[in-house]
Amino acid sequence: MSLLKVKNLQTQIDGQPILRGLDLDVAEGKTVVIMGPNGSGKSTLSKVLAGHPDYESTGSATLNGQELFDLSPDERSKAGLFLAFQYPVEIPGVKVLNFLWTVYTQKHPDRETREHKSIVNFRDFLQEKAKRLDIKPELLTRGLNEGFSGGEKKRLEILQMAVLEPKLAILDETDSGLDIDAIRIVAKGVSEIKKQTGMTVIVITHYQRILQYLDYDEVLVISGGRVVKKGGPELVEELEKTGYGQIR
Amino acid sequence: MARFAKKTTKPGDEFINDSYEHGYSFDNKDYSFQSDKGLSEDIVRQISSMKNEPKWMLEQRLIGFKEFQQKKNPSWGADLSELKFDDLSYYLKPTDNQAKSWDDVPPEVKETFDRIGVPEAEREYLAGVKAQYDSEVVYGSLKQTWEKDGVVFLSMDEGLEKYPDLVKEHFGKVIAHGDNKYSALNTAVWSGGSFVYVPPGVDVKMPLQTYFRINSEAFGQFERTLIIVDEGASVHYVEGCTAPQFSSTSLHSAVVEIVIKKGATCQYTTVQNWYKNIYNLVTKRAYVYEEGKMVWTDFNMGSKVTMKYPGFVLAGKGARGEVLSMALAGAGQHQDTGAKAVHLAPDTSSTIISKSISKDGGRASYRGLVHISPEAINSKNTVVCDALLLDDKSQSDTYPVDKVFNNQVEVQHEATVSKIGDDQLFYLMSRGISEENARKMIVNGFIADLVKKLPLEYAVEMNRLIDFEMEGSIG
Numbered sequence: 001m002s003l004l005k006v007k008n009l010q011t012q013i014d015g016q017p018i019l020r021g022l023d024l025d026v027a028e029g030k031t032v033v034i035m036g037p038n039g040s041g042k043s044t045l046s047k048v049l050a051g052h053p054d055y056e057s058t059g060s061a062t063l064n065g066q067e068l069f070d071l072s073p074d075e076r077s078k079a080g081l082f083l084a085f086q087y088p089v090e091i092p093g094v095k096v097l098n099f100l101w102t103v104y105t106q107k108h109p110d111r112e113t114r115e116h117k118s119i120v121n122f123r124d125f126l127q128e129k130a131k132r133l134d135i136k137p138e139l140l141t142r143g144l145n146e147g148f149s150g151g152e153k154k155r156l157e158i159l160q161m162a163v164l165e166p167k168l169a170i171l172d173e174t175d176s177g178l179d180i181d182a183i184r185i186v187a188k189g190v191s192e193i194k195k196q197t198g199m200t201v202i203v204i205t206h207y208q209r210i211l212q213y214l215d216y217d218e219v220l221v222i223s224g225g226r227v228v229k230k231g232g233p234e235l236v237e238e239l240e241k242t243g244y245g246q247i248r
Numbered sequence: 249m250a251r252f253a254k255k256t257t258k259p260g261d262e263f264i265n266d267s268y269e270h271g272y273s274f275d276n277k278d279y280s281f282q283s284d285k286g287l288s289e290d291i292v293r294q295i296s297s298m299k300n301e302p303k304w305m306l307e308q309r310l311i312g313f314k315e316f317q318q319k320k321n322p323s324w325g326a327d328l329s330e331l332k333f334d335d336l337s338y339y340l341k342p343t344d345n346q347a348k349s350w351d352d353v354p355p356e357v358k359e360t361f362d363r364i365g366v367p368e369a370e371r372e373y374l375a376g377v378k379a380q381y382d383s384e385v386v387y388g389s390l391k392q393t394w395e396k397d398g399v400v401f402l403s404m405d406e407g408l409e410k411y412p413d414l415v416k417e418h419f420g421k422v423i424a425h426g427d428n429k430y431s432a433l434n435t436a437v438w439s440g441g442s443f444v445y446v447p448p449g450v451d452v453k454m455p456l457q458t459y460f461r462i463n464s465e466a467f468g469q470f471e472r473t474l475i476i477v478d479e480g481a482s483v484h485y486v487e488g489c490t491a492p493q494f495s496s497t498s499l500h501s502a503v504v505e506i507v508i509k510k511g512a513t514c515q516y517t518t519v520q521n522w523y524k525n526i527y528n529l530v531t532k533r534a535y536v537y538e539e540g541k542m543v544w545t546d547f548n549m550g551s552k553v554t555m556k557y558p559g560f561v562l563a564g565k566g567a568r569g570e571v572l573s574m575a576l577a578g579a580g581q582h583q584d585t586g587a588k589a590v591h592l593a594p595d596t597s598s599t600i601i602s603k604s605i606s607k608d609g610g611r612a613s614y615r616g617l618v619h620i621s622p623e624a625i626n627s628k629n630t631v632v633c634d635a636l637l638l639d640d641k642s643q644s645d646t647y648p649v650d651k652v653f654n655n656q657v658e659v660q661h662e663a664t665v666s667k668i669g670d671d672q673l674f675y676l677m678s679r680g681i682s683e684e685n686a687r688k689m690i691v692n693g694f695i696a697d698l699v700k701k702l703p704l705e706y707a708v709e710m711n712r713l714i715d716f717e718m719e720g721s722i723g
Contacts, residue, residue: 054670074677093692
């Protein structure tokens with residue numbers, strides 16, 4: 001059964017077309033890798049799906065049959081979409097723990113039925129998860145991404161994913177700027193959440209590196225704002241050898 | 249900013265832009281005294297005689313009145329041209345006596361302070377309370393443990409009556425009558441305010457609080473406060489201000505003088521939430537002796553115009569001062585706030601942190617003076633001004649002045665202006681947070697390091713007030 005269906009997606013920013021009739025069908029529970037050269041529209045696709053206001057789009061994108069373009073970004077999150085940002089922004093003074101507690105209680109407003117009843121329980125849970133992602137505990141008491149290194153920001157994205165337990169997680173170049181140890185930790189983090197929740201994952205990446213640590217089902221290549229090639233893991237190896245030159 | 253729209257809004261789901269919690273008022277026809285509108289020497293004499301003051305105080309008032317008449321409005325700062333002195337009442341006395349029990353306060357006065365939450369706060373976390381209603385303090389209390397330690401917490405009128413020598417020694421000494429037009433006016437017509445004395449070595453662990461309420465229309469409130477913190481003592485004094493929703497303008501013009509003796513500490517917190525018809529023109533200054541410390545935590549959300557620059561004179565070796573100032577300027581508001589740091593002695597240090605938020609066309613200005621005298625060697629000053637703009641029609645500006653007269657000092661100045669960006673909102677919204685809550689979160693985060701300097705109860709209230717101000721700010 002397909003979870004995400006994108007049909008004839010056309011997107012512009014400041015009058016510049018970026019996506020030009022993109023189609024996508026991601027089945028529930030799968031992990032799909034999207035690769036492509038710089039400027040092919042990979043990151044645009046993730047922002048459009050999450051609802052960034054700078055982009056104008058036509059076409060359709062449904063999550064579980066629900067039209068995403070009818071929803072504001074917060075409603076899309078509530079519908080089960082999660083975007084791990086390529087460049088997470090800093091929100092000074094908004095403490096990570098308090099922020100994630102707000103996020104968690106918005107998702108689970110009923111105190112009786114939620115797993116973590118109080119912020120104290122939640123903090124314990126968060127500290128444990130943070131440890132597994134090699135996030136220093138003191139980062140949880142700092143402002144959101146405030147003064148974090150690139151790698152710390154990316155790991156915090158995965159921690160947020162663990163709190164939100166989305167139906168569909170989009171990793172927008174989460175591996176860029178990370179060293180190999182960090183990539184392994186992040187990939188392991190994603191795999192664990194997937195194992196627990198059965199979430200569907202879209203991995204947007206330039207490189208093969210993160211794919212060594214993730215199981216995935218399908219590889220799509222985007223170029224010129226469209227999906228130009230589909231395949232299995234063998235396609236990754238091929239691209240690694242030949243580059244995007246031939247498909248551009 | 250409805251860029252994130254797509255959200256279906258229910259019909260009738262309208263936002264009230266000018267929501268203000270404390271906009272109610274009560275009739276003042278039963279007041280025990282009301283002066284005629286306008287200001288004259290007769291009114292100044294009348295106030296003094298009704299208060300049965302010593303002659304020297306009347307003389308001070310008359311000097312103040314003369315200075316007020318001679319001085320012009322400042323040529324800088326906010327626009328004061330619509331403030332008409334002849335339209336105001338200068339002395340409105342609601343009751344004859346200050347009550348010691350809430351049961352003895354007139355019902356409408358009690359209801360006002362109940363609605364603001366004063367008796368509850370008094371029970372739970374305050375060492376003492378004063379409640380001023382128009383011109384007079386109508387209620388006062390001080391918990392016994394502090395009374396036993398010799399702490400004095402009176403209205404200024406009572407202070408003058410019971411401690412005339414102390415008042416005479418310090419009145420008008422930290423802030424000269426003619427410091428500015430409004431300190432002169434206050435000297436002429438002052439009424440109410442607090443007199444605080446903390447004996448040597450006494451640490452008043454819970455805050456003392458005064459609530460200032462303007463109830464009448466077209467009125468001027470001129471409280472006068474004197475706080476003396478003796479050697480090694482410490483105290484935290486808090487003031488809160490609200491007023492009804494009238495279309496005519498009123499004036500609030502206080503003078504606050506603080507004397508901090510050797511090794512003593514005073515924190516003075518203001519939560520200013522006047523209705524948007526009030527001109528809030530206030531002069532506040534502390535005189536700090538050796539190793540003493542003054543902290544101003546100054547939060548301004550209300551008023552039409554505020555001009556206020558809490559200051560300190562660091563007169564003794566090693567004296568320290570801090571101003572932590574927050575201003576929120578919405579539609580029709582100009583918050584012209586800042587600080588004055590005067591270093592007169594060696595090894596003195598001061599920090600000024602100013603955070604302003606402008607929205608819906610409001611204007612917030614930082615105006616600061618740092619003066620370091622030739623004697624103040626090895627002194628340090630840091631000024632940080634951060635401004636947050638919530639939209640394109642709002643304004644923020646800074647006017648820092650440094651006057652440094654020796655070269656063995658460290659002076660730092662940082663300023664930033666930021667806008668709530670779509671990227672920040674998008675990021676928070678993508679985690680399931682609504683646009684309005686995302687804005688509240690960003691604004692509360694922006695002032696978080698100032699708010700954390702407040703006792704918990706005030707920090708919570710401050711975040712609540714900010715949330716309230718931010719409500720419906722998505723047009």
